[in-house]
Amino acid sequence: MLEKIRENIYKVTIRFASGMQDVNCYLIKGEQGYTVIDTGLYSKEAFEVWKSVLDSGIIVEKVVLTHTHQDHIGLARWFQESVGVPVYTSNLGYEEMQRNRETNIRDKIKGLVVKHGGPEFPADNKDESFIYDFEPDGFFEKSQEILLGDELYKAIWTPGHAPDHFCFYNASNKVMIIGDHLLKKISPVIGLWTGEEANPISDYYHSLDLIENYPTDIALSGHGESIFDLNKRVAETRSRHNSRLQQVLDYVKNERKTAHQVCAEIYGDLKSALYVSQLMATITRLIYLESVGKVKREEEEGIVMFLAV
Template identity: 35%
Template sequence: MLNRWEDIVEVPLPLPFALKEIKAYLFMGENGVTIVDTGLNIEQDFTVWESAMKELGLTWGDLDKIVLTHYHPDHYGLAGRMQQLAGGIPVYISQVDFQQAQLFWDRDSKMAQDLASAFRRHGLDESVVKQIPEHLASFIPWIEPHPNPTFLRAGSKIQLGDRTYKVIHTPGHADGHLSFYDSEREWLIGGDFLLPRITPNISMWPNCDKNPLQSYLKTLEKMKSLPVKRVFSSHGPIFENYQERIEQIRSHHEGRLKRMQDFVEMEGRVSATEVCDHVFGKDLSIHNIRFALSETLAHLEYLRNNQQLEVERAGKRYFYVPFR
């Protein structure tokens, strides 16, 4: 079902994992139509796009550009296929996130091995570690072919449909995540920066931001002064309680940091996997384990950088509260 707010059309796309759905957006314009985020390169999502375009009286030739908030498969996956169908139109993304798309999803990338090694050092059972390479590789067909990108810079302007938006760097969920702001209407196209019902996953990955939770909290602090009347997010309904939601998410992370630090202090010396099990539980799929442990590491690394925890680096990694 398509919903429309003035020139913006919301296109819900199904996902074959826990989130269930991503909201992509069509920006209608007199001189062309812009897509922001694409869904996965799976037939269910492609069929939804074709139905949506037929309902709106559009063809692939009516598209003028594709804009990606970040590199995660549910946002990036169909971009290359759509680019080809639309005659090679530009696909805009931050340079950092295009590089990270290659880091995670290039068939010659070593990310799967690096991630497995990192999880092993942090105490994940070998039977689970062995599943990581195959699990990551399973995403590759959902994002190929990669698009030929045009890079967007924070602080620049971009036309979405007939309106001009400011490009804002909103890292944390992804290192190069971009949001788009219409200052006249005070509308924010937020991707996964700010979600109405769940908290964006903040994960620490090998060869990426070394303190992503700090980056995200700085993003929240930077963005809270922006006057926003409506947020078009990627997961959940469009919402208007922008300032309140920023405060809720900031408070959520404060509570999670305290819970993790209290657990480490109580146990004395623990691995990140033990902290993850305590916070998220043990009965998780390989998909959810990957995100839960990476988010746990983001919080523990934030505490370590603030001198609230120390890490013992003899072989496997163990966290403990330093003596004061």
């Protein structure tokens, strides 16, 4: 159930059927109990795992969130209300929580998909906004030092995958809790999960540059295996993004196209459960290319198309 990673650091992997299909949560041991980093999706599987952990006699001191995507914040309210554990997030994370409580994000994402040439989605009555409907017990800000277990970690703001994404770095042990900022075998999706246009790839490049300044022996990812050569993985991920950007640019060199059309040419099967993530990645690449002057957009009857300059 608990996998020991380092002295006083343990991992719990929660598996589920959709999306990434698993998420890593970390427990950092301290004299007052364990600090839990991220909680997993609000799901039967996650409940069963955490109930087993708690039934084993483990005492949780507090919950700290890397970011507020559903698979990381899903059981935070349950920890607070049912287990009686304080929950901490960043000030930026709290803003995202409020956004998810006050706005129908699913409808905004559907509108964004249609705007970029995608299909109308069928109505979806599933509402999980309740997972955001609680008040955190405390907040942290970028560059602040926070206590995880008995060790101080620096909170490093790393926007890109999410506007409120934070990594946590312990200099004495050269450990970084890296969340979804970097994954060992795949690149995290850089999407527009608020349903609003922004330029997260530009943010992501800056965040990749930033974490290279922290000597790290092990980076603990939110999905998959730990990373033992952080700078090498940064370089690989940056190179992969550069290649994808060039690929997207090539597809709009001679003909203006929607992000949906470019997505189809790159990924093929648009009936895949991964379609929205693939489209999001394509949209953000086109927005980035537009921001650096390599493509321009044209709008026709409410549909956005892009053409290389």
